Amino acid sequence: MGKTTNNGSKKPTVGIMYFTSCGGCQCEILTHANLLKKLVDLVEIKYFPMGSSNNTLETDFDIIFIEGSVSTDHDLELLHIARERSKILVAVGTCACFGGVQSSKNAESSLNEMLRYVYGDKIPTVVKALKPKPLKDYVKVDYELPGCPVSGKDFVLAVQYLLNGLDPFLPKMAVCYECKQAQTPCRLQASYMCVGSLSNAGCGAPCTFKGLGCYGCRGDHEDPNYKELVKLFRQKGYSDRDIYNFVKVFRGNYVREKLLPYLDLDIPLPEDEKPKEVN
Amino acid sequence: MAKKITVELLTRVEGHGAIEIVEENGKYKAFVKIFEGPRFYEYLVVGQNYINIPRIVSRICGICYVSHRTASARAIEDAFGAKIPPELELLRKLANVGAFFESHGLHIYFLALPDYFGYSSLLEMVKDYPNLVDRGFKVKNLGVEIMKVLTGKNFHGENLIPGGFANLPTKDELKKLKDQLEEIKEDLDETLQLVDSLKHPNLTTPREFQLSIYNPQGWDFYSNQLILVEKDKKTLFTKKEYEIFVHEEPVEYSMAKQSTVKGKPVLVGPLARVNIYKDQFSEETKKLISQMKTKFPSENPFHQNVARAVELIEARSLALDYIDTLLSDYPSKPHIELKPKKGRGFGVVEAPRGTLYHTYEFDENGYCTNSNIITPTAVLQTSMELDAQRLAESYSSLPLEEVKFLAERLIRSYDPCISCSVHMWSLSP
Numbered sequence: 001m002g003k004t005t006n007n008g009s010k011k012p013t014v015g016i017m018y019f020t021s022c023g024g025c026q027c028e029i030l031t032h033a034n035l036l037k038k039l040v041d042l043v044e045i046k047y048f049p050m051g052s053s054n055n056t057l058e059t060d061f062d063i064i065f066i067e068g069s070v071s072t073d074h075d076l077e078l079l080h081i082a083r084e085r086s087k088i089l090v091a092v093g094t095c096a097c098f099g100g101v102q103s104s105k106n107a108e109s110s111l112n113e114m115l116r117y118v119y120g121d122k123i124p125t126v127v128k129a130l131k132p133k134p135l136k137d138y139v140k141v142d143y144e145l146p147g148c149p150v151s152g153k154d155f156v157l158a159v160q161y162l163l164n165g166l167d168p169f170l171p172k173m174a175v176c177y178e179c180k181q182a183q184t185p186c187r188l189q190a191s192y193m194c195v196g197s198l199s200n201a202g203c204g205a206p207c208t209f210k211g212l213g214c215y216g217c218r219g220d221h222e223d224p225n226y227k228e229l230v231k232l233f234r235q236k237g238y239s240d241r242d243i244y245n246f247v248k249v250f251r252g253n254y255v256r257e258k259l260l261p262y263l264d265l266d267i268p269l270p271e272d273e274k275p276k277e278v279n
Numbered sequence: 280m281a282k283k284i285t286v287e288l289l290t291r292v293e294g295h296g297a298i299e300i301v302e303e304n305g306k307y308k309a310f311v312k313i314f315e316g317p318r319f320y321e322y323l324v325v326g327q328n329y330i331n332i333p334r335i336v337s338r339i340c341g342i343c344y345v346s347h348r349t350a351s352a353r354a355i356e357d358a359f360g361a362k363i364p365p366e367l368e369l370l371r372k373l374a375n376v377g378a379f380f381e382s383h384g385l386h387i388y389f390l391a392l393p394d395y396f397g398y399s400s401l402l403e404m405v406k407d408y409p410n411l412v413d414r415g416f417k418v419k420n421l422g423v424e425i426m427k428v429l430t431g432k433n434f435h436g437e438n439l440i441p442g443g444f445a446n447l448p449t450k451d452e453l454k455k456l457k458d459q460l461e462e463i464k465e466d467l468d469e470t471l472q473l474v475d476s477l478k479h480p481n482l483t484t485p486r487e488f489q490l491s492i493y494n495p496q497g498w499d500f501y502s503n504q505l506i507l508v509e510k511d512k513k514t515l516f517t518k519k520e521y522e523i524f525v526h527e528e529p530v531e532y533s534m535a536k537q538s539t540v541k542g543k544p545v546l547v548g549p550l551a552r553v554n555i556y557k558d559q560f561s562e563e564t565k566k567l568i569s570q571m572k573t574k575f576p577s578e579n580p581f582h583q584n585v586a587r588a589v590e591l592i593e594a595r596s597l598a599l600d601y602i603d604t605l606l607s608d609y610p611s612k613p614h615i616e617l618k619p620k621k622g623r624g625f626g627v628v629e630a631p632r633g634t635l636y637h638t639y640e641f642d643e644n645g646y647c648t649n650s651n652i653i654t655p656t657a658v659l660q661t662s663m664e665l666d667a668q669r670l671a672e673s674y675s676s677l678p679l680e681e682v683k684f685l686a687e688r689l690i691r692s693y694d695p696c697i698s699c700s701v702h703m704w705s706l707s708p
């Protein structure tokens with residue numbers, strides 16, 4: 001695993017697929033003119049429906065990049081096809097890595113509640129909705145490139161590494177580290193809500209640079225200290241409700257286990273998150 | 280025998296959709312089927328503090344996130360009875376210029392052009408048309424650059440907040456944008472000449488209704504008023520009345536709700552805007568329009584591609600005005616303080632694809648209790664279906680494969696943003 005086979009003169013085959021998402025990660029990729037122009041020489045892009053009208057999945061792939069969360073049976077079917085046919089599967093962006101903003105209420109609401117709120121009794125039948133989840137909940141994902149959107153730099157780097165048969169190396173450290181490097185004054189100290197200390201750096205901390213708190217769009221680094229941060233937020237006068245609201249925006253699929261234990265909030269487990277009873 | 284034309288996955292559009300046209304006894308019926316997963320945005324914002332709302336709704340769409348952020352910020356300010364000063368309005372509009380460059384540039388070059396040149400993607404054209412491909416990237420990426428300066432990131436930049444901006448761009452940054460906007464003039468003129476000279480399929484769809492935001496001075500990004508054009512009749516109404524005029528309803532075959540005016544399709548977006556504002560454009564834009572082969576007002580949906588190029592010219596000239604004003608009258612502070620209060624607010628903007636509507640209700644502490652968002656693509660579904668029916672009628676003698684290709688191009692000409700359309704509505708009264 002981790003190697004693209006260059007059997008003879010055959011160019012590696014690549015796919016760029018998207019599930020339920022905003023398209024922002026693909027837009028970010030599309031800003032990289034030089035990379036893309038080079039890429040068309042180096043690889044064969046066999047599947048890229050947002051960019052091309054000539055697509056096939058009836059072939060073996062070396063790498064498939066996927067944007068978006070799995071939110072319909074159609075997404076899931078495509079995911080299984082992608083996993084089966086591609087040597088390497090890369091989750092691109094926070095939707096694909098963690099479920100994204102559309103899962104921000106996953107810890108508190110069932111899919112049914114969400115659908116009813118939205119469509120009332122007239123739930124469309126064109127596709128079967130699923131609770132928005134990351135790819136890794138269903139299949140093995142080889143690499144994750146988080147970010148909302150993905151960092152273009154990470155994407156370029158990952159492509160270069162993978163095409164050379166190397167493991168992309170993306171260091172995991174806190175966004176705070178990037179604030180220090182850029183000498184950005186700490187927002188948390190100025191009493192803004194900021195979850196940069198939990199969050200995975202690599203973005204260059206553009207949000208704290210603009211004077212806002214980081215809301216952690218790139219997910220957690222390896223050793224996030226939720227407990228300590230909750231203590232700090234409380235000291236700054238934030239209510240548990242506000243802390244939960246802020247943190248869940250990008251962490252709907254794991255706030256329950258990681259954050260809720262430290263908050264005095266009673267949020268009942270949604271129907272579809274309860275363990276199924278076995279008789 | 281009943282004919283059936285199906286495009287199972289629309290490509291070179293944003294999101295997942297299909298189109299099906301069925302013929303029975305000489306009558307055609309078209310269905311735009313949207314099977315993008317639901318994203319529950321109105322549900323996600325309920326219970327949230329207003330501060331978090333723009334960052335959430337931004338993720339409805341990566342292409343027009345600035346439009347969603349602007350609409351939500353305006354709705355929030357409206358609810359709290361706040362008004363940002365004119366200099367900050369200009370900065371906000373400048374960010375929207377970025378969204379238009381990115382979105383229209385992406386559409387014209389990456390999504391639409393390959394069809395006209397007989398390729399399946401723009402990247403495939405790199406060898407044969409290197410300059411054209413470079414120009415596509417240049418126009419689109421200037422939009423990305425403008426958004427980055429104003430919002431802090433290429434996409435989903437957080438700097439555009441309720442009340443204004445977290446931080447102001449520097450004068451130097453604005454000057455640099457000005458230089459780049461000066462520099463891009465030729466590329467935009469050439470873009471317009473190019474799309475005007477292309478052979479657009481013939482199709483005439485007289486519009487019952489066309490809709491846009493209304494500014495008596497002319498084409499603009501947002502306003503508190505709207506204009507509904509019904510043949511020769513013009514009706515002005517306010518953003519608060521939007522849901523009285525535009526009516527939404529779910530349908531079984533689409534994850535997006537369909538909107539109509541008096542039960543009929545309504546055209547929004549570049550073609551509607553150019554049709555409505557063609558006589559009020561800047562002198563530069565008017566001059567270019569007068570030299571074109573394509574004539575406005577137009578009833579051909581394929582001319583949406585030309586209308587986009589016209590809008591880029593106008594957006595550039597507005598952007599230069601904004602920057603000149605800002606450089607001589609630089610904002611004194613980045614934002615105004617907002618004081619939450621109980622009530623409902625409305626925000627209507629012209630997104631690249633058409634009129635976009637956000638409304639929220641808040642409690643006295645600024646927590647959202649209700650919301651509704653109506654996106655242009657949701658509004659356009661019925662127009663797309665009507666046009667597809669017309670197309671199937673007009674081209675019934677052509678082989679099915681060719682009609683299918685035309686139908687796909689037709690839908691593409693609307694530049695549907697399917698992710699936007701399934702953001703999901705609600706607002707329980």
Ligand code: SF4
Pocket residue numbers: 021022023024025026067068092093094095096100101147148149150338341434435
């Ligand atoms: S990760 Fe963010 S930018 Fe990427 S598709 Fe999801 S919402 Fe859009």
Ligand code: SF4
Pocket residue numbers: 175176177179180185186187188189194195196197208213214
């Ligand atoms: S602003 Fe946030 S990310 Fe930066 S140093 Fe402070 S806590 Fe860390």
Ligand code: SF4
Pocket residue numbers: 148175196199200203204205206207208213214215216217218
């Ligand atoms: S600073 Fe935080 S919110 Fe901003 S891009 Fe980086 S991780 Fe995302």
